[in-house]
Amino acid sequence: MSKIPLGVSSCLLGHEVRYDGQHKRDLYIMKTLGEFFEWTHVCPEVECGLPIPRESMRLEGDAENPRLRTGKTGIDHTDRLVNWADSRVDQLRKKSLRGFIFKSKSPSSGLYRIKVYAENGHSRPVGRGLWADAFTKAFPLLPVEEEGRLHDSSLRERFLEHVFVYDRWLRHNEEARSLGRLVDFHTRHKLLIMSHDVERYRSLGKLVAAGSSMPLDELYERYIEGLSAALLKQTTAKKHGNVLLHILGYFKKDLDSWEKAEVIELIDRFKAGEHPLIVPISLLNHYVRKYEVEYLAQQWYLHPHPAELKLRSYM
Ligand code: SF4
Numbered sequence: 001m002s003k004i005p006l007g008v009s010s011c012l013l014g015h016e017v018r019y020d021g022q023h024k025r026d027l028y029i030m031k032t033l034g035e036f037f038e039w040t041h042v043c044p045e046v047e048c049g050l051p052i053p054r055e056s057m058r059l060e061g062d063a064e065n066p067r068l069r070t071g072k073t074g075i076d077h078t079d080r081l082v083n084w085a086d087s088r089v090d091q092l093r094k095k096s097l098r099g100f101i102f103k104s105k106s107p108s109s110g111l112y113r114i115k116v117y118a119e120n121g122h123s124r125p126v127g128r129g130l131w132a133d134a135f136t137k138a139f140p141l142l143p144v145e146e147e148g149r150l151h152d153s154s155l156r157e158r159f160l161e162h163v164f165v166y167d168r169w170l171r172h173n174e175e176a177r178s179l180g181r182l183v184d185f186h187t188r189h190k191l192l193i194m195s196h197d198v199e200r201y202r203s204l205g206k207l208v209a210a211g212s213s214m215p216l217d218e219l220y221e222r223y224i225e226g227l228s229a230a231l232l233k234q235t236t237a238k239k240h241g242n243v244l245l246h247i248l249g250y251f252k253k254d255l256d257s258w259e260k261a262e263v264i265e266l267i268d269r270f271k272a273g274e275h276p277l278i279v280p281i282s283l284l285n286h287y288v289r290k291y292e293v294e295y296l297a298q299q300w301y302l303h304p305h306p307a308e309l310k311l312r313s314y315m
Contacts, residue, residue, distance in 0.1 A: 001306070003038035004167050007092065007100035007135075009109045010043035012147050017043040021053045024103060026147050036306060040095050044108045044131035048084035050077065059107045059116045063126040066116050068107055078130065081108060085134035092139075096170060099143040099163040101150070102132050111136075111146050141228045142166065153314035154234065162231045164305045165189065169224060177220055179211045186223070191301035193230050195243045200230035237271045244270075247284050247296060254291045278312040 010017050014025035046052060055073060059066035068078045103109040111132045113125035128136075136144055143162035150156045172185050186208050193201040204226045211219045244267045248260065255263070266280040281302065288296045296302060305311055 003036060004098050005040060005095055006037040007040045007042060007097045009103035010041040012101065012103055013039060013041050015041065015043065017046045017052055019054050019056045028150065029101060029147060040097060044081055044085065048081045057107050059114055059127045063116045066127055068130050081130050085131055089134060089138035097142060098167045100135060102144065102146050104146040104148040111144060141224060157311045158234060160309065160311060161304050165231060177216050182211065182223060183208055188298050189300055191243050191299045192304055195235045195239050195301060197230040197233040200226060240277055241267050241271045243301065244280050244284065250293050250296055251287055251291065273315060276313050276315050281312060
């Protein structure tokens with residue numbers, strides 16, 4: 001499998017580009033994720049022309065439209081960074097990125113809860129770094145996350161699963177669009193979408209079913225918007241439990257009552273937090289192979305990302 005193109009803040013890869021000349025190397029990103037992803041790294045502050053080292057900066061003023069100023073001398077670098085970001089997003093369009101991992105707590109790169117300072121010197125964690133803001137506006141469908149949140153197993157799994165779905169979507173779009181191919185894409189993602197958002201799964205199904213009534217490009221656009229919104233909804237043990245029981249239903253005639261009871265017990269114990277999702281999934285995958293259930297074998301839910309990432313092995 002070829003590596004998937006992903007964007008990342010440069011300092012997370014160990015580049016010494018921070019205001020103090022240091023880096024923020026993240027070994028999980030570099031080593032574990034580095035096996036599967038090809039990085040395009042971006043340091044907005046250095047790429048827009050600021051030196052290393054430099055005075056640290058912060059967001060000030062209106063949280064919706066903050067200014068980026070140096071902390072002590074008050075030099076305003078907003079226009080410099082915003083103008084650079086305009087041209088950088090144009091370059092990145094050619095890269096076909098599948099997502100971006102941003103450095104947290106940065107007034108340039110942070111995605112969430114960045115401090116915005118008022119005139120009286122008080123701050124509130126309500127902002128978004130200027131580069132992160134420009135990027136997410138330019139690429140609203142791309143999965144994005146901060147490195148710190150990747151240490152949370154459920155957030156990590158949601159982000160990476162989304163990245164792999166988006167990768168399949170872009171690969172799907174490399175060939176000629178057709179309603180039949182979109183139906184196939186949707187069918188193979190059925191259980192995965194259901195594990196996030198059953199309602200959205202149903203509305204996507206209706207959209208695809210009515211697909212012949214609208215131009216193909218409009219259908220594709222509406223589909224990926226709906227799919228992206230569904231994947232942003234967090235899965236829960238209950239939602240996974242429902243999907244797993246749905247899968248069990250395909251083995252009504254194959255499994256005896258003892259085998260069914262064993263699967264149900266594993267699902268219940270997963271829902272109770274006694275073991276990770278990979279446990280019931282592994283047994284069901286075993287039955288999929290043993291009884292050659294073609295429909296389930298095609299479901300991305302049962303193998304959404306490389307097993308080496310061990311994403312479903314956490315409690
Ligand atoms: S947080 Fe962003 S701006 Fe700061 S050093 Fe890292 S990549 Fe550069």
